[in-house]
Every structure is written in structure tokens, then in C-alpha cells.
């Protein structure tokens with residue numbers, strides 16, 4: 001099982017920092033890892049640090065690393081807040097694609113994106129670092145817009161320089177006819 005395997009791509013909270021001599025992207029919640037692995041392969045000039053608490057997806061990405069020996073990939077199995085509070089890495093790009101929507105009012109507090117989380121992201125970015133948030137949940141889109149309108153750390157930009165492959169959640173959103181909203185932001 002790749003979850004328990006010792007692998008150079010795995011980061012833990014005490015890991016020595018990898019040598020980061022290229023631009024670094026933080027991918028928050030890469031899910032099943034399928035589109036994430038394609039992005040890693042197609043962007044060898046960028047270092048990807050992926051965070052995922054879901055064990056199956058995490059193990060799949062470690063397996064991908066071991067089989068393809070991709071030097072630009074690191075992963076952390078756990079919560080992104082825990083990771084960011086302990087790391088000294090500053091990220092050129094951060095992306096959050098299809099964060100769990102938790103659409104019911106009683107689960108609202110479980111949503112990852114809120115004012116405090118955006119502040120944590122901001123202090124974890126390089127000057128002029130960029131953030132991309134994608135969601136097909138209309139309620140979440142409105143909440144994000146509302147939070148963004150009340151902060152000064154990020155401004156909207158037209159384009160995000162990093163392209164990405166379509167994930168299983170993106171496919172599902174399209175199939176269901178849900179409106180996908182992409183927020184491209186810069187510090």
C-alpha cells in the first residue's frame with residue numbers, strides 16, 4: 001500500500017524543506033489525483049505540492065510518483081490548514097478546485113473557504129502570488145464573492161498562468177449543467 005510506503009515525495013509537518021528552485025504551486029484537495037498527476041507531468045518547470053486528507057487519492061498520487069519518478073511533485077496527507085501553519089514555504093500559485101461544497105446550512109461551517117482561511121493563504125504566498133478558486137456550487141460562489149469584497153489582500157485578475165486538466169468533479173459539474181465559476185486572484 002502506497003500510503004505506508006517510504007517515498008521521497010511525501011512531506012510531513014517536520015520534513016526538511018525540499019529544494020525549491022522553481023515556481024511552486026500548492027494544490028489544495030487534489031481528490032482522486034487523476035487530473036492533478038496530468039498537470040504535474042505537463043508542467044515539469046513548476047513544483048507541485050499537493051495536499052489531500054483522502055487516503056485513496058493520496059496513495060494513488062504516491063504510486064504515480066514512484067512509477068514515473070517525477071521530480072516536481074510533493075504531497076502531504078492531511079488538512080491544508082495544519083500544513084500551512086507549520087510550513088515556511090511561500091507559494092507562487094495556490095489553487096483550490098471544487099472544494100467540498102457543504103451546501104446545507106447546518107454544514108456551512110465545514111466549508112474550507114472563509115475570511116480567516118483567505119488570510120492564511122495570503123501569508124503563505126510570495127509577493128504578487130496568485131490564487132485560483134473554482135467551484136460549481138452557486139451558494140459557495142456567492143459566499144466567496146462576499147468574502148472577497150470585504151478584503152484587500154487579493155485583487156481579481158483576468159488570467160491565471162497555469163492551465164489545468166479537467167478533473168472528475170469538473171466533468172460531473174458539466175454533466176449536471178452546473179455553472180462553474182473561476183476566481184482568479186493576485187496578492
Ligand SMILES: C[S@@+](CC[C@H](N)C(=O)[O-])C[C@H]1O[C@@H](n2cnc3c(N)ncnc32)[C@H](O)[C@@H]1O
Pocket residue numbers: 028029030031032051052053054057078079080081096097098099100101112167168169170
Ligand atoms: C470535491 S473534492 C475536489 C477534488 C479535486 N480538486 C477536483 O477538482 O476533482 C474536494 C477535495 O478536498 C479535500 N479536502 C477537504 N478538506 C480538506 C482540507 N482541510 N485540506 C485539504 N484538502 C481537503 C477532500 O478530501 C476532497 O478530495
